[in-house]
Amino acid sequence: MTELVRLRPLDATPRDAVAEAEYTCDRIEATDAEIFAFESEPDRRGRLLAEAQATEERWGEPADRPALYGVPVGVKDVIHVDGLETRAGSKVPAEALAGAQATLVDRLVGAGALIAGKNTCAEFAISAPGPTRNPHNPTHTPGGSSSGSAAAVAAGQVRLSIGTQTVSSTIRPAAYCGIVGFKPSHGRIPVDGVIANAPSLDTIGILTTDVAGAAIASEVLCDEWSPRAVDELPVLGIPADEYLECASKPTLARFAEHVAKLKAAGYRVVPGRAVTDFPRIRAVLFTIQRYESAIVHAAWFDSYRALYQPKSAQSVLEGRDIDEDKHQLALKLRTAIHDQIRDMMERSGVDIWIGPSATDTAPVGLASTGNSIMSIPWSLTGMPSLSVPAPAPDLPLGFHCAARTGDDERLLAWGGDIAATLAG
Incomplete structure (x- = not known):
């Protein structure tokens, strides 16, 4: 069993x-032979120490040091980093997947961060699991597809990792691994230099040890970030039963306890109808995801089909059966669903929709990365999402918060107090 350490805040x-x-x-050398959070690298220590020494020479004066000075950061292996191969958790040759370094990596390095290495992930960030294990219990999945990014933070290897999310690839592993996961509004962080899953849905994800750390990273990574102070507690909305009932009964019982704790702390919690006709919402998301994924993989799949895992191949083949008219209709429906949720928030005064981050704690086994269903409404609509750890007796649970599109700054400002209340 991996010996867990007290997670250090990112300040x-x-x-x-x-x-x-x-x-x-x-820490990587002590733990990664069991949890497999990082892709192997022949001389990680030599490379990283050289980067650290160059960083110290560049910013010799403490007063001049930027926000992420000296912070080793894990980067999901669908994100291009100069000098490191990108394999996307696949057997496709690295030279076929090569590309220019992502703008988000430029921003990390420009803020003083050190690139600790490439984090393992589900194949092409779809659903076929990689080798990563949950640091809390290696017989359980860490979630996915940002599996290694979450596990690396939970194991104390790094304080910050960068993942991606198309459906639930940041929020779910954050919940399973007991850390903070933040998915900004769609488009807030550039995705150039990232191997796409479905561009209309893809968002960069931030995985870290605390909400304050997510805010620090967001200020570096997000376009036009403007920190917001909040004077009043947000109004919390609980979505319709047909959505919540996707979670297990034990998870819903825990969620009820967490809601009671927030009410006792002075939060106003109201019922809402944010997620109506949930089967349609799910169908719209997967129509978009499958269709766009098939386009992304058109050339690679034709050349290297035998190298794809069955789950990834199935996703591509399903996408090829969807025509452009159906895709365009799904995009229009997505806009309508987003506007419906936004209007409901305006009418009811809800600032944040809350719920479990995942249907349950991390499942046993590594054959699946778990159920993505709890993230579907918020990923479809591009709304910012935050998962914070929630008390549980054994494996971690996550408490999920989703705010209006563009309200990322206030979500993190509110999220710190919500996390502290639940932990208290």
Whole structure:
């Protein structure tokens, strides 16, 4: 069993970059043979120490050091990083998948971060699991598709990892691994240099140890980030029963306890009809995802079909059976669903929709990354989503918050107090 350590917060205080690099390498060497959160690298320590020394030389004066100075960061293996192969959790040759370094990596490095390496992931960020295990219990999945990104933070290898989310690929692993996961509004972080799943849905995800750390990373990564102070507690809305009933009974019982704790702390909680006709919402999302994924993989799949895992191949083949008219209709329906949820929030005064981050704790086994269904409405509509750890007796649970599109800054400002209330 991986020996878990107390997770260190990601703060903006000056750091010893070389010491941080040494700590990360030590921690990876001590734990990764069991949890497989990072892709292997022949001389990670040498590369990372060289980056740390260059960082110290670049920012010698503590007063000049940027927000992520000396912070080792894991990067999901669908994101291009100069000098590191991108395999996307697949057997497709790296040279076929090669591309220019992602803008988000430029922003990380420009803010003083050290790239700790590439985090393992489900194949092409779809659904075929990689080798990663849950640090809380290696016989359970860590979730996916940002499996290694979440596990690396939970195991204390890094304090910040970058994932992606098309359906539930940041929120669910954050919940299963007991850490913070933040999916900004669709489009807030550039996705160039990232191997796409479905461009109309793809969003960069932030996985870290606390909500304050997610805000620090967001200010570096997001376009036009403007921190917001909040003076009043948000109004929390509970979506319709047909959505919540997707979660297990034990999870709903825990969720009820968490809601009671928030009410006792002064939060106003109201019922709502944000997620009506849930089967249609699910169908719209998967029509978009399958169709666009098939287009992304058109050339690769034709050339390397035998190298695809069955789940990934099935997704591509299903997408090829969807015509453009059906895809365009799904995009129009997505807009209508988004506007319906936005209008409901305006009428009811709801600031944040709440619910379980996942249907249950992490399932036993590594054959699946778990059920993505709890994230579907918010991923379809591009709304910002946050998962914070919620008390549970054994494996972690996540408490999910979704705000209006573009209200990312306030969501994180509110989310810190929600997390503290649940933990108290």
